[in-house]
Amino acid sequence: MQKTLNNPGCVFVRDNLFSYQEKKLSGEKNQKFEDHLNTCKRCRELVLNFQSVSSSIDARRADEPNPFIQTRTIQKIESELERGNMPHFTFSKRILQPLMLSTIILTAVVIGLALGKQVDSEFSSNLSRQNGIQVMKSDLYITDFTDEDNAFFDNH
Amino acid sequence: MANQHKEAILYLVNNHHKNIIKTAYYFVSNMQDAEDLSQDVLLEILRSIGHYKKDSSLNTWIYRITVNKSLDHLRKQKRRNIFQTLGSFFIDDTKGKIKSNNEPSMTDSTNDDREKRKILDAAVNSLPQNQRIAFILSKYDDLAYKEISEIMNLSIPSVESLIHRAKMNLQKKLANYFSEYAKDIK
Numbered sequence: 625m626q627k628t629l630n631n632p633g634c635v636f637v638r639d640n641l642f643s644y645q646e647k648k649l650s651g652e653k654n655q656k657f658e659d660h661l662n663t664c665k666r667c668r669e670l671v672l673n674f675q676s677v678s679s680s681i682d683a684r685r686a687d688e689p690n691p692f693i694q695t696r697t698i699q700k701i702e703s704e705l706e707r708g709n710m711p712h713f714t715f716s717k718r719i720l721q722p723l724m725l726s727t728i729i730l731t732a733v734v735i736g737l738a739l740g741k742q743v744d745s746e747f748s749s750n751l752s753r754q755n756g757i758q759v760m761k762s763d764l765y766i767t768d769f770t771d772e773d774n775a776f777f778d779n780h
Numbered sequence: 781m782a783n784q785h786k787e788a789i790l791y792l793v794n795n796h797h798k799n800i801i802k803t804a805y806y807f808v809s810n811m812q813d814a815e816d817l818s819q820d821v822l823l824e825i826l827r828s829i830g831h832y833k834k835d836s837s838l839n840t841w842i843y844r845i846t847v848n849k850s851l852d853h854l855r856k857q858k859r860r861n862i863f864q865t866l867g868s869f870f871i872d873d874t875k876g877k878i879k880s881n882n883e884p885s886m887t888d889s890t891n892d893d894r895e896k897r898k899i900l901d902a903a904v905n906s907l908p909q910n911q912r913i914a915f916i917l918s919k920y921d922d923l924a925y926k927e928i929s930e931i932m933n934l935s936i937p938s939v940e941s942l943i944h945r946a947k948m949n950l951q952k953k954l955a956n957y958f959s960e961y962a963k964d965i966k
């Protein structure tokens with residue numbers, strides 16, 4: 625038995641099961657593989673078994689999740705988040721920078737008003753105190769999506 | 781809840797949820813577990829979205845979280861893993877008929893199908909971790925080497941080598957398994 629299994633032809637088949645199945649063997653090697661199969665019953669069985677088992681990769685890929693899972697998941701996540709597990713949008717640089725800018729502008733406007741000066745500079749004509757607060761508020765909700773993801777939010 | 785959160789949830793669920801479930805399923809081999817895991821993955825994404833860096837795509841980041849959560853899950857349930865017996869077959873080279881856990885109501889063809897899946901799952905699960913991740917992302921998720929290299933933070937040649945070694949190991953394990961004379965080969 626040992627002799628048969630250590631036969632170079634058997635070893636060659638055992639070492640090239642994937643390559644044969646994926647049709648990645650060169651013409652010459654493919655011929656060598658199939659020539660051996662024609663003469664060796666055990667290797668023929670091995671190849672059939674191997675192909676049959678590896679076909680369960682495709683079977684698994686064809687499995688689909690429960691069709692109602694999306695609705696259930698949205699509900700579950702919303703309730704999870706409402707129970708106080710809100711995602712905290714971290715104060716990364718990208719959020720802090722605009723936030724600080726708005727704060728500086730707001731402070732400048734407040735100081736300007738307190739000094740009793742006319743509010744006619746370019747800055748303050750655009751940014752009333754209320755506007756400044758709005759800017760701060762919206763900055764708090766900046767999220768870090770990619771451009772493709774931002775495109776989604778821009779459309780909403 | 782802020783509208784932005786609702787929109788983010790809807791966006792993630794509509795665009796990424798199914799892929800998350802499927803990838804988790806390829807790792808944990810159980811759809812119910814994969815669905816539960818996908819909710820953890822989505823929550824993790826929503827909680828840590830502020831840490832997300834734009835140097836990788838959202839997709840890459842989501843795959844990475846999904847793979848990590850799936851591996852965590854597998855580690856936690858390792859002891860009661862139904863494939864444990866089979867796994868030890870491949871690791872210890874112990875031979876013997878595979879015990880079937882099938883319900884008696886199953887038809888023969890379904891039994892056969894389940895049996896094949898178990899054999900393959902056990903062989904894949906017995907691979908070293910990085911080989912297993914690369915193999916699953918390539919053969920099940922059908923991702924390109926470049927995408928896998930980004931998810932795993934490895935070079936493309938490293939990914940190619942992992943997948944090659946995974947295949948060599950798998951065919952050896954399966955050939956040993958199928959050979960009636962496994963003892964003689966050793």
Ligand SMILES: [Zn+2]
Nearest residue numbers: 633634664667
């Ligand atoms: Zn042979």
